[in-house]
Amino acid sequence: MRRPTRRNPADAAFLSLTALSSFSVILIVIGILYVLVSESSLAIQKFGVIRFLESTDWDPVKEQFGAATNIYGTVVTTVLSLVFAIPIAVGIAIFVTEVSPNFLKGPIGAAIELLAAIPSIIYGMWGLFTLSPIMANSIEPFLKKVTANIPLVGLLFEGTPMGIDILTASMILSIMIIPFTASISRDAFNLTPGVVKESAYALGATKWEVVKNVVLPYSKLGVFGGVVLSLGRALGETMAVAFVLGNNHRVTTSLLDAAATITVTLANEFAEADKDIYLSALFYLALVLFVLSFITLAVAKFFLLKAEKKVAR
Amino acid sequence: MKNIVRVILTIAVVLSFSAVAGAAETLNGAGASFPYPVYSAWAFDYNKVTGVRLNYQSIGSGGGIKQISARTVDFGASDAPLAPTQLNKDNLLQFPAVIGGVVPVVNIPGVKAGVLKLDSEAVCKIYLGETKHWDDKKIKSLNPGMKFTHDEITVVHRSDGSGTTAIFTNYLSSVCPEWKSKVGAGTSVNWPVGIGGKGNEGVANYTKRAASSIGYVELAYAEQNKLAYALLKNHAGTFVQPSFKSFEDAAATASFDPKKDFALWLVDAPGKDAWPISGATFILLAKEKKGSNMKVVKFYDWAFKNGDNKARELIYVPLPQSLKEKIRAYWKAAGIY
Numbered sequence: 182m183r184r185p186t187r188r189n190p191a192d193a194a195f196l197s198l199t200a201l202s203s204f205s206v207i208l209i210v211i212g213i214l215y216v217l218v219s220e221s222s223l224a225i226q227k228f229g230v231i232r233f234l235e236s237t238d239w240d241p242v243k244e245q246f247g248a249a250t251n252i253y254g255t256v257v258t259t260v261l262s263l264v265f266a267i268p269i270a271v272g273i274a275i276f277v278t279e280v281s282p283n284f285l286k287g288p289i290g291a292a293i294e295l296l297a298a299i300p301s302i303i304y305g306m307w308g309l310f311t312l313s314p315i316m317a318n319s320i321e322p323f324l325k326k327v328t329a330n331i332p333l334v335g336l337l338f339e340g341t342p343m344g345i346d347i348l349t350a351s352m353i354l355s356i357m358i359i360p361f362t363a364s365i366s367r368d369a370f371n372l373t374p375g376v377v378k379e380s381a382y383a384l385g386a387t388k389w390e391v392v393k394n395v396v397l398p399y400s401k402l403g404v405f406g407g408v409v410l411s412l413g414r415a416l417g418e419t420m421a422v423a424f425v426l427g428n429n430h431r432v433t434t435s436l437l438d439a440a441a442t443i444t445v446t447l448a449n450e451f452a453e454a455d456k457d458i459y460l461s462a463l464f465y466l467a468l469v470l471f472v473l474s475f476i477t478l479a480v481a482k483f484f485l486l487k488a489e490k491k492v493a494r
Numbered sequence: 495m496k497n498i499v500r501v502i503l504t505i506a507v508v509l510s511f512s513a514v515a516g517a518a519e520t521l522n523g524a525g526a527s528f529p530y531p532v533y534s535a536w537a538f539d540y541n542k543v544t545g546v547r548l549n550y551q552s553i554g555s556g557g558g559i560k561q562i563s564a565r566t567v568d569f570g571a572s573d574a575p576l577a578p579t580q581l582n583k584d585n586l587l588q589f590p591a592v593i594g595g596v597v598p599v600v601n602i603p604g605v606k607a608g609v610l611k612l613d614s615e616a617v618c619k620i621y622l623g624e625t626k627h628w629d630d631k632k633i634k635s636l637n638p639g640m641k642f643t644h645d646e647i648t649v650v651h652r653s654d655g656s657g658t659t660a661i662f663t664n665y666l667s668s669v670c671p672e673w674k675s676k677v678g679a680g681t682s683v684n685w686p687v688g689i690g691g692k693g694n695e696g697v698a699n700y701t702k703r704a705a706s707s708i709g710y711v712e713l714a715y716a717e718q719n720k721l722a723y724a725l726l727k728n729h730a731g732t733f734v735q736p737s738f739k740s741f742e743d744a745a746a747t748a749s750f751d752p753k754k755d756f757a758l759w760l761v762d763a764p765g766k767d768a769w770p771i772s773g774a775t776f777i778l779l780a781k782e783k784k785g786s787n788m789k790v791v792k793f794y795d796w797a798f799k800n801g802d803n804k805a806r807e808l809i810y811v812p813l814p815q816s817l818k819e820k821i822r823a824y825w826k827a828a829g830i831y
Contacts (some may be wrong), residue, residue, distance in 0.1 A: 187566050240683070240684050241677065241684075242678035310699075314703060317703070344703075429653070449682075450681075452654075453654070
């Protein structure tokens, strides 16, 4: 049956208003992309694409710029923070959905959400004034001592422990992304049908076996999507790491060395970039990050959709 | 109900009037963050005396130059002087407003403020990474009688782009040819060694925490954080303390030239007691906007007359009298004073 043709004018206005709101989002994204490309055109012309991505130069005085050190720092801190965060986040999600008694679920959930609500600048200040001295005085010297004689692993902990380095930055990042990974994993675990779990219990499976053989396989795509979303967040995080990463444009093997991420470089150098090509190179970096984040989010969406489809079937 | 409406209407009318009045009496400026505290302190007092408001946004020198070139503000502010050629290109006027100093600070166990003596070569070699230990021959010869242990020097520099770094690297470039060819000067540079702290507070924090370290901060931060500053050998060959006196001597003996729009890095000044690492921060005006320029100039003229003590309170160095007179003549020549 067709809809009645006579429409309420308020209804039409409402519909066009919602459509307008949605299109404005698309317009804004395109607008941002346009500005990034046009502002970075000078640097794109001078350095090209491949050369800019490959070059480890970052010398504002001699006007030589490359993104490699920034991309390297971004990838290393992000991956490391995921390594720290995933086990804890998945553990939290399992505890809340499967293990915890009901009266604990509320407080733990609230605590996680609170963690997500803390502004990142506060993480940054806390990192600089509290975490970084602890890292420099206790944790890093310990790691250095333990790994000193292990080949290859020892390389990861070379140099003077200063607390301003990849390791500290990754720790802070991991604390920041735990709430995201945990809450998405929790939602994914909740999608496991109760019937399946109960059947497993009925067959005499223990809690551990149920989690390992039923819940995790059922929800792994959802968890993976959550991980990729957190990855997107870690990629773009700025203030929390700007204080403890040192903005050092070098590729280093040691986790105790300072480094630079794309966002840290932008936050540190944008305000005082006094040459056109310098400013343009910074915009170019921003464009690289934009593309990186876009790809990450697309991958995350792909897996989350797949997970939902699987459940729907 | 009626009363409420009346009250709201009255407020609205009053607000709109004051907004109109305010718009006529507000000066908009943007730029360097380093002089922000002193500009706002001056603006607060100036507002009490004249009713004129100053709205200064400390968005960084780069932003200040961009904003005034695009003519979106009444004045721009930059820690780095623009060269006369660039000023001509963008049709700008430029004059210094206040002076700040950069001080090397160290953290060596047992070494108090004002004890360690360094010269340009020593500072340069340390920041190039060539001098690696405090018991280096060069440092020992500058400090006879002092005991040094064989500790590795931790070099601390700024991680963010800043006017402080620009002043410091200009100093190194002007006194040390090797620095000039290898690294150069700018708001951020490609540091050969060291760790980066964000802001003066970051550098102060790292210098305090790392043993046997050296950093550089603005004078105010060195004082507030009770950091052990070093004495520096200046151009005339004297070891000087960082103090108002040595900064003022630097400013008085430096050759600020109105014909070059005062474009000058205040480093390695020739005065006998001059501190070698300091810098003026500059105001930029759009040449063709005579009306608003006169108002901005009026403010700075007032600040030059009445603001010196306020500046010292905030640990900025006021311009010496002779330079103020030169600036007034420069304003007159431009027809805005």
